Amino acid sequence: MLEARDLSIGHGHVLISTGLDLTIAPGEILCLLGPNGCGKTTLFRTLLGLLPALGGTVLLNGQPITAMTRARIARAIAYVPQAHAPPFPFEVLEVVLMGRTARLGPFAQPGKADRAAAVDALRQLGIQDLAHRDYSRLSGGQRQLVLIARALAQEAGLIVMDEPTASLDFGNRVQVLAQVERLARSAATQGRGVILSTHDPDQAFALNARVLLLHGGGVLADGVAADVLTESNLSAVYGLPVTVETTSSGRKVCLPSPGQSAPSMTSEALKTA
């Protein structure tokens, strides 16, 4: 259970956002939406204790995160960064095993049990075939799945994902989202809490997630996707008219309003773009 109370985030003396309140419990999916520069990544780094809060507190299971060791935080929260390329050609299995670090003593090596957990995590994501491949030579989608497997191997109750679908093709995006949903809602994964950021409001609808809509240095709205992602809210956040439509299958999707080709950006949107 992760909780932020009246949180102010930013770098050094530069305040990015204030008055953030959020809680995330097992089985929940919290989706962070907002324009570029609204502080999604900064919020994640603050929630993970990687960046000091400029105000307010982050509580992990009721205790302030600032008082905890990195290992203790890592046993409770796993972080899935955007897929990256490490400088060395580690094997996929080695990368996943790194998720076990917080459960090892300072001088220990991953053992049999850790290896089993890593293989199990790969299998849960259906990518056990990649175990001995060179991670640095995988495609972006495969890397993202490997990083999710690493978070699974970490066996943390909460998973924080920074734009897990950024720069993925359509197929990989669907696959990663399906995994996100399974992580939170499947009994097999013991219902983890997932916080993710995205630039695609449709994903929040698809996940039926709780949404925190960030805008203009604070929270614009907080609640179920269907309540928060309204035409007026989305229009305000992204600075152009947005229409929310319901497809024949009953799902909601966001579209730019018809007749609004090439809308001029507001000065505020330009500033943060």
Next chain:
Amino acid sequence: MGRGTTAEVSLPRPGLTLIGALSVVLVGLAFGAVMIGPYGLTPGQVLSALLGQGDSQAQIVVWNIRLPRVGAALLVGAALAAAGATYQALFRNPLVSPDILGVSAGAGLGAVAGIFLSLPVAAIQGAAFVGGMAAVGVVMLVGTMVRQTDRTLTLVLIGVVIGALAGAATSLLKVMADPYDQLPAITFWLLGSLASITTRDILPALPMVLVGLIPLALLRWRINVLSLGDEEARALGIEAGRTRFIVIAAATLITASVTALAGVVGWVGLVIPHIARMLVGPGFGRLLPASALIGAGYLLIVDTLARSLAAVEVPLGVLTAVIGAPFFVWLLARGRRGWS
């Protein structure tokens, strides 16, 4: 390679077997190097001399001349390659060498100051060691004072600055040094050499290298995780700042100890970890011993060449550069990533 998807997946890269094979090759190389020299020895002579038998001249050559030199080459090569592998993992860049934080420049300044003041050999070695440690110490200190988000890059840049300062001071001392007596000694030292090395020179360096290797061996898994970058390593449960400090201190101790012994021997710490990585992969648990073994063998070969190629000793640093530079260009041409 089509590998199965069974549960028991072990890391397929050649690990222990290869490290064992390298050790055997190394012993063979060392034995050969003891035989080679102006006073050539047969394998039988070397064996009996090692056992304290046979003719006394061969015993003197083996024990007083060849073994110290072979031992020093093994120690220096192993140490520089191990430190290089460490720095490359830590700074997340395969094109980093052990002197990235100014240890060579500092040791050079210390040694040159020692030669300039006409200190005895042991004191010159001590000054080189202190200079190398001090340079990196200053880099770390300044690094903590500069508030930057990219800690690693900050350290590297400060290392460049401190290295340049130490280099300037060294140049000043060279200008002021006696051109007939001190300047040749300074030049020779800055190019690296194992000539005139004795067991007494090796004895202080050996335990320091071993002491430096212990934390690297113990923290080998965490060093892997650190090579993902600070933020990710912290998110995975590592106190990155503290761990990095220990690792830098250990690698610097190793480098400064052997630089004090052999002078500035470049390229070994840059090139050898690559070869090791190609053989055993980037996992530090295997990379560290493989680098040390290959580095030891490499420097032994180069030093044996240095003392037997010509009537005059070729400085080690010259040979390692001649071999290392083309290899480095080849690595660049292969298109591995630089700073990520």
